[in-house]
Amino acid sequence: MEREGNDCDVGDTSLTASLFDDEASVLSSTFLLDHVGEVTLTFHSDRLSWKLVGPLDNINSFSEELVLWDYRGFSTIGSHFLLLAMIRRCRENTSCSFAEGLTIEEGEINLHAPGEMKRKKTQRVMGLGSNDKSHSCGKESGGETSPLVGGHQAHLNFQSSRLTLLGDGGKEKIHAIVSLHDCNKILERARVGAELGQMRVDPIPTKCINVYGFGQVDGLRKAEKNFVVHETPSVKLEQMLVTEERVENVKDLGIMSFEKYTDVFGFITSYQFGESMLEKVSIVEALVFYVKAETKTLGLMSGFGACKGSNCNGKTVIEWLILWKNKAMEEATWEEANLVKGKLLSPVMGYLQPRYSGPTRVTSGNNFGLFVIRQINCFSEELMSWYGWGFSSDVSTCLRVKYFPKVATEIKLSEIYAVELNDHGSIYISSLPPATECLLLGEDIQTYRFTVHGFIRSKNQPSQCILADYTFGHTNLQMCRKWVNQLNASLKQEVGRPKNLLVFVHPRSGKGNGCRTWEAVAPIFSRAKVETKVIVTERAGEAFGVMSSITNMELNSYDGVVAVGGDGFFNEILNGFLSPRFKAPYPPTPSDFVHVVKDNGYSLAHDDDDEIVGETSSKKEDQFPLISSPKQFGSRISNLNSSDKAAEFPVPNEWFRFGIIPAGSTDAIVICTTGTRDPITSALHIVLGKRVHLDIAQVVRWKTTPRSEVEPNVRYAASFSGYGFYGDVITESEKYRWMGPKRYDYAGTMVFLKHRSYEAEIAYLDVESDEINLTSKRDHQGNLIRAKHICRTNCKVCNEKPNHASVGVCSLTPHLNSEETRWARSKGHFLSVGAAVISCRNEKAPDGLVADAHLSDGFLHLILIRDCPHASYLWHLTQLTRRGGSPLNFKFVEHHKTPAFSFTSSGDESVWNVDGEIFQAHQLSAQVFRGLVSMFASGPEV
Numbered sequence: 050m051e052r053e054g055n056d057c058d059v060g061d062t063s064l065t066a067s068l069f070d071d072e073a074s075v076l077s078s079t080f081l082l083d084h085v086g087e088v089t090l091t092f093h094s095d096r097l098s099w100k101l102v103g104p105l106d107n108i109n110s111f112s113e114e115l116v117l118w119d120y121r122g123f124s125t126i127g128s129h130f131l132l133l134a135m136i137r138r139c140r141e142n143t144s145c146s147f148a149e150g151l152t153i154e155e156g157e158i159n160l161h162a163p164g165e166m167k168r169k170k171t172q173r174v175m176g177l178g179s180n181d182k183s184h185s186c187g188k189e190s191g192g193e194t195s196p197l198v199g200g201h202q203a204h205l206n207f208q209s210s211r212l213t214l215l216g217d218g219g220k221e222k223i224h225a226i227v228s229l230h231d232c233n234k235i236l237e238r239a240r241v242g243a244e245l246g247q248m249r250v251d252p253i254p255t256k257c258i259n260v261y262g263f264g265q266v267d268g269l270r271k272a273e274k275n276f277v278v279h280e281t282p283s284v285k286l287e288q289m290l291v292t293e294e295r296v297e298n299v300k301d302l303g304i305m306s307f308e309k310y311t312d313v314f315g316f317i318t319s320y321q322f323g324e325s326m327l328e329k330v331s332i333v334e335a336l337v338f339y340v341k342a343e344t345k346t347l348g349l350m351s352g353f354g355a356c357k358g359s360n361c362n363g364k365t366v367i368e369w370l371i372l373w374k375n376k377a378m379e380e381a382t383w384e385e386a387n388l389v390k391g392k393l394l395s396p397v398m399g400y401l402q403p404r405y406s407g408p409t410r411v412t413s414g415n416n417f418g419l420f421v422i423r424q425i426n427c428f429s430e431e432l433m434s435w436y437g438w439g440f441s442s443d444v445s446t447c448l449r450v451k452y453f454p455k456v457a458t459e460i461k462l463s464e465i466y467a468v469e470l471n472d473h474g475s476i477y478i479s480s481l482p483p484a485t486e487c488l489l490l491g492e493d494i495q496t497y498r499f500t501v502h503g504f505i506r507s508k509n510q511p512s513q514c515i516l517a518d519y520t521f522g523h524t525n526l527q528m529c530r531k532w533v534n535q536l537n538a539s540l541k542q543e544v545g546r547p548k549n550l551l552v553f554v555h556p557r558s559g560k561g562n563g564c565r566t567w568e569a570v571a572p573i574f575s576r577a578k579v580e581t582k583v584i585v586t587e588r589a590g591e592a593f594g595v596m597s598s599i600t601n602m603e604l605n606s607y608d609g610v611v612a613v614g615g616d617g618f619f620n621e622i623l624n625g626f627l628s629p630r631f632k633a634p635y636p637p638t639p640s641d642f643v644h645v646v647k648d649n650g651y652s653l654a655h656d657d658d659d660e661i662v663g664e665t666s667s668k669k670e671d672q673f674p675l676i677s678s679p680k681q682f683g684s685r686i687s688n689l690n691s692s693d694k695a696a697e698f699p700v701p702n703e704w705f706r707f708g709i710i711p712a713g714s715t716d717a718i719v720i721c722t723t724g725t726r727d728p729i730t731s732a733l734h735i736v737l738g739k740r741v742h743l744d745i746a747q748v749v750r751w752k753t754t755p756r757s758e759v760e761p762n763v764r765y766a767a768s769f770s771g772y773g774f775y776g777d778v779i780t781e782s783e784k785y786r787w788m789g790p791k792r793y794d795y796a797g798t799m800v801f802l803k804h805r806s807y808e809a810e811i812a813y814l815d816v817e818s819d820e821i822n823l824t825s826k827r828d829h830q831g832n833l834i835r836a837k838h839i840c841r842t843n844c845k846v847c848n849e850k851p852n853h854a855s856v857g858v859c860s861l862t863p864h865l866n867s868e869e870t871r872w873a874r875s876k877g878h879f880l881s882v883g884a885a886v887i888s889c890r891n892e893k894a895p896d897g898l899v900a901d902a903h904l905s906d907g908f909l910h911l912i913l914i915r916d917c918p919h920a921s922y923l924w925h926l927t928q929l930t931r932r933g934g935s936p937l938n939f940k941f942v943e944h945h946k947t948p949a950f951s952f953t954s955s956g957d958e959s960v961w962n963v964d965g966e967i968f969q970a971h972q973l974s975a976q977v978f979r980g981l982v983s984m985f986a987s988g989p990e991v
């Protein structure tokens with residue numbers, strides 16, 4: 050059947066090239082919007098909006114009845130959806146026939162739902178059989194008897210408005226497949242999987258459906274027999290879960306692409322065991338079906354995993370799906386599939402089996418979710434919202450077929466990253482009222498189409514963007530073309546979008562996902578017509594080499610550089626960029642500083658046992674020059690070839706920016722700049738041309754060891770430089786790189802247990818008292834309360850004053866050029882000395898090291914942790930891991946906001962950790978350059 054969108058109803062139906070330039074700059078046409086229906090599409094100069102014209106006719110009772118029926122079926126919903134897809138295929142061709150049988154057996158099994166232990170529920174069991182015999186299933190077909198895989202008879206009655214499936218067969222087969230739930234029967238499952246290898250739908254109309262077998266029943270009962278939670282101490286459970294090989298983040302799901310498939314649908318079942326939150330383990334099963342558009346083959350993917358807590362966020366399922374995304378979707382054999390599955394299952398089994406035996410206590414019953422996906426856009430959200438608690442019996446939410454939120458009736462131009470004309474093809478229109486969002490059944494309408502690629506914001510993950518595509522169809526190709534041309538012309542006028550980027554991919558970053566991560570986001574760049582020159586590094590230091598040797602002219606041909614990797618990799622690129630190009634006077638050496646401080650008597654001494662002794666007198670620039678007159682520190686502190694000693698920075702062009710697509714172990718810079726750790730979100734920030742300034746710390750090592758010559762060596766840091774604990778952890782963790790990101794936990798524990806402290810002297814430029822006076826209020830007792838401004842998108846603090854147009858030390862580091870240059874000193878034994886440029890939020894420290902650090906306020910946060918009892922230090926570290934914790938609120942913790950500091954070690958030595966890379970230094974000083982580089986990002990939204 051073919052349905053048309055109406056003609057353009059704008060006054061000028063000729064759709065001239067200047068359509069959007071006319072006085073109203075409004076264009077309105079009627080299109081069919083995929084999955085929604087007939088809409089009036091309107092383009093205002095800054096947004097595209099659509100309004101439903103009216104529901105389509107042809108809503109038939111058949112579909113609704115099925116829907117209701119499905120929702121009653123407890124954990125067989127996936128089966129039913131398979132059925133629905135098949136039926137849909139049949140309906141498209143009235144003369145088609147079920148070549149094989151379908152059956153539904155009604156049976157009684159025990160299901161334990163929350164609070165309903167032992168309550169009996171009726172569960173429908175469906176088997177889909179295969180046999181040579183064909184059965185008519187035309188619109189008015191009567192009942193047919195169909196043999197199931199196992200040779201059982203089943204009765205199929207398929208009519209236009211009613212489907213009745215009755216049978217007695219397939220039970221054995223179904224039971225075998227049911228062992229998907231049964232952890233003790235992996236092998237059996239593999240065997241069953243192999244049997245399912247033939248599962249495919251032959252292209253219509255030769256044979257309508259040729260499914261060899263599928264079904265699942267009584268998972269709980271099986272699970273019940275095989276799992277039990279002992280009184281497992283939570284710590285053990287924690288450890289078990291850490292060893293599980295799984296995707297770190299649900300957002301990774303975003304890298305899946307189902308574009309080639311017309312239908313992807315499935316269901317997730319989870320069973321939870323354990324009493325307390327910490328003990329709770331969820332066993333998850335997912336089944337995903339897909340129908341390939343071109344070949345109309347039907348595929349089944351199946352996953353199984355376990356995770357902790359009441360809300361698993363679907364992680365194991367996602368991991369599984371990702372593993373499958375290429376293989377299974379591209380016709381993987383079941384043997385291949387089981388290979389993948391085996392890898393996934395074994396770690397799960399590894400920890401479940403020894404610990405779970407004896408009688409089961411299924412404490413929270415079963416939850417299951419159902420998802421239907423047309424496009425990946427909605428999927429992660431769907432998965433998240435369906436996961437875990439709260440199975441709703443409402444039909445519309447039960448089906449949860451939501452391709453985009455109901456509210457999505459418009460998209461801003463600034464949120465569109467591409468508009469593409471598609472081939473002639475189908476627009477899918479639901480036969481259910483759009484308001485229910487139950488869009489499973491419907492019809493495909495052949496039209497010319499164009500797709501608007503944009504994004505929506507995740508409701509569950511702050512700052513995360515989810516791709517959203519809107520495909521509009523019309524019978525008139527010209528109509529589609531002109532809309533595409535006009536929209537693209539408007540997009541071209543969007544400011545700051547890159548056209549050409551240099552991309553470095555670190556293949557071994559994090560868990561070794563660098564290439565896969567890039568492959569997942571590359572289509573976003575190509576759709577947005579952003580040229581990319583991609584360099585996959587083969588060794589450490591390669592990106593530095595390229596960046597430092599590339600000519601400025603060549604660099605200028607790019608709008609920016611993108612790092613696909615972690616913080617360390619970005620640091621390497623940043624250093625390659627800055628080292629040969631950025632010329633600025635160094636900060637004072639520690640010895641110069643100490644000398645000058647003593648000579649001039651400006652000291653805020655904070656020795657181990659001393660209280661702060663402060664002199665409030667200020668230091669004039671000419672007396673105590675820091676950066677603006679570096680000559681006064683002698684030749685050794687000047688690295689400048691230029692005679693004027695001012696900072697020089699031949700930035701390729703004003704809009705040159707850096708982007709990071711996270712693939713590392715920590716990814717703190719990405720989290721701080723985009724608010725999330727999501728490759729898709731980062732890619733969108735890049736193609737949409739977002740921009741935020743980032744402070745950079747220049748870290749200068751003067752002496753490597755106490756006896757070495759003074760030989761300045763410069764590094765640049767974008768996130769954090771730390772000594773002591775932080776240096777030891779990075780050194781230790783390098784030994785365990787093979788562990789992947791978990792090496793940091795392991796090394797951290799080892800270093801913590803050693804509890805080493807280091808003697809050192811730190812001097813820092815003290816501008817804090819002025820700052821505090823400016824930004825703090827007093828409580829009723831007159832105590833200063835430091836105001837905490839958390840850095841967010843359009844941050845006021847970061848946007849204050851800096852004059853980025855005039856690049857130079859003065860504008861980059863206003864404090865260093867201040868009239869008031871007062872230095873303070875801290876001396877003693879430190880467990881760690883750290884300087885955070887930004888908050889360094891990461892998944893282990895949700896508020897970061899310093900919650901109120903800013904991306905570009907021109908300050909470092911110096912955090913000095915004095916030697917303290919082991920337990921106190923543990924408490925400090927624990928606070929770091931808590932949202933809303935107070936890690937700096939301890940007597941042994943000093944926190945100074947400063948633009949520069951110097952450091953000299955005076956006993957046993959640790960190393961510095963500069964953005965995760967080792968930097969050995971006995972004497973070192975650092976200064977921050979305000980907003981020195983720009984990132985493709987907009988700061989965290991929340």
Ligand SMILES: Nc1ncnc2c1ncn2[C@@H]1O[C@H](COP(=O)(O)OP(=O)(O)OP(=O)(O)O)[C@@H](O)[C@H]1O
Pocket residue numbers: 555556557558559560585586587588589590613614615616617618619621712713714715716717964965966
């Ligand atoms: N092809 C390569 N092989 C080995 N090392 C590489 C390669 N390319 C880059 N490196 C180096 O690997 C180091 C670590 O990279 P990266 O930061 O991406 O990963 P990570 O340490 O797992 O993540 P994070 O820094 O977020 O903790 C970087 O210093 C980088 O120089």
